[in-house]
Amino acid sequence: MSTSAAPEIVEEVAPSVVRIAMPVPGLADGVNVHLVRGDGPLTLIDAATPMAGSLETLEAALATVGVRLDQVEQVLLTHHHFDHLGLAAEIAARSGASVAALATVGAVLADPGAHFANELAWGERHAARHAAPDELLDGTRGALAFMGGVRAGSVDRALAEGDVVAAGDLRLTVHERPGHSPTDLVFVDRDAGVAFVGDHLFHNAPIAPVLGSMFAPGTRPTALYLDGLERTAQLAGVRLMTGHGPALDDPAATLAERRGSLERRLTRTAAGLTAEPTATWDLGQRIWRNPSRGRLGLARLSIMLGALELLEDRGVAERVGDDDAVRWRRAS
Numbered sequence: 489m490s491t492s493a494a495p496e497i498v499e500e501v502a503p504s505v506v507r508i509a510m511p512v513p514g515l516a517d518g519v520n521v522h523l524v525r526g527d528g529p530l531t532l533i534d535a536a537t538p539m540a541g542s543l544e545t546l547e548a549a550l551a552t553v554g555v556r557l558d559q560v561e562q563v564l565l566t567h568h569h570f571d572h573l574g575l576a577a578e579i580a581a582r583s584g585a586s587v588a589a590l591a592t593v594g595a596v597l598a599d600p601g602a603h604f605a606n607e608l609a610w611g612e613r614h615a616a617r618h619a620a621p622d623e624l625l626d627g628t629r630g631a632l633a634f635m636g637g638v639r640a641g642s643v644d645r646a647l648a649e650g651d652v653v654a655a656g657d658l659r660l661t662v663h664e665r666p667g668h669s670p671t672d673l674v675f676v677d678r679d680a681g682v683a684f685v686g687d688h689l690f691h692n693a694p695i696a697p698v699l700g701s702m703f704a705p706g707t708r709p710t711a712l713y714l715d716g717l718e719r720t721a722q723l724a725g726v727r728l729m730t731g732h733g734p735a736l737d738d739p740a741a742t743l744a745e746r747r748g749s750l751e752r753r754l755t756r757t758a759a760g761l762t763a764e765p766t767a768t769w770d771l772g773q774r775i776w777r778n779p780s781r782g783r784l785g786l787a788r789l790s791i792m793l794g795a796l797e798l799l800e801d802r803g804v805a806e807r808v809g810d811d812d813a814v815r816w817r818r819a820s
């Protein structure tokens with residue numbers, strides 16, 4: 489599919505920061521690339537989706553604010569998902585920019601096709617383990633051939649908690665915030681009142697990890713996610729630039745609203761538990777108002793699993809069965 493049309497939104501969202509909303513199939517808000525200008529390195533935060541025409545779209549957007557792609561000196565990646573790192577290698581090759589991210593993102597960038605194949609295999613086992621229909625992976629399978637063609641690259645600078653990165657007029661402190669994915673970083677300049685949070689905090693979406701092979705076995709991503717969000721909520725007075733859609737100006741209020749909907753979800757999930765061990769997907773069928781298919785189904789499975797793990801931590805749910813066939817019942 490071609491995306492050579494100009495992006496709909498190129499706007500200054502803070503002094504020396506421009507948001508460019510790049511197209512993503514099926515996402516009304518697209519995905520944001522933020523340009524940071526000033527005395528320090530000319531920086532892009534995130535690198536859009538690797539689709540035909542995307543690079544030209546980005547070039548056209550940069551031109552509207554007087555910047556050429558080959559002037560870019562640095563690309564910072566908020567996490568390893570393809571809608572955020574897609575053009576990183578292309579941009580680096582065209583401009584000589586360095587790419588900075590969590591070290592583990594380097595393996596994804598080094599061989600995007602192999603990583604995607606891993607994710608598919610993991611997803612198939614994940615669906616089977618939770619008795620979900622295999623067709624949930626159809627969308628992922630459809631994208632596999634395409635992902636093999638995504639240009640490979642490297643992470644030139646591995647970032648870790650507490651690092652400080654100069655980007656245009658900003659001095660960004662790096663915080664590791666795993667949860668949405670295992671590789672999430674947020675970049676914060678408290679003095680400038682600006683943070684780049686990628687998909688750590690969505691403009692409008694529930695707390696739901698995107699599960700995959702890169703989460704260490706035994707990790708409980710939803711609990712991890714909540715811990716990180718509590719810390720982000722303390723960034724009072726900081727404007728949060730999100731990965732999709734407009735910025736968020738009140739982190740604490742956003743988190744309070746998300747926490748409220750999570751508690752309602754936990755209540756509904758707890759009400760679905762019985763003494764009879766039930767698979768994660770089947771419990772969802774009991775609770776969801778309408779059936780889930782495709783990508784939506786995969787996301788719902790993650791949400792369901794996250795709710796059950798939190799309920800297990802609270803002594804409400806009990807996990808039974810082995811790791812190949814996970815079942816849940818009400819804790820006795």
Ligand SMILES: [Zn+2]
Nearest residue numbers: 569571687731
């Ligand atoms: Zn995203």
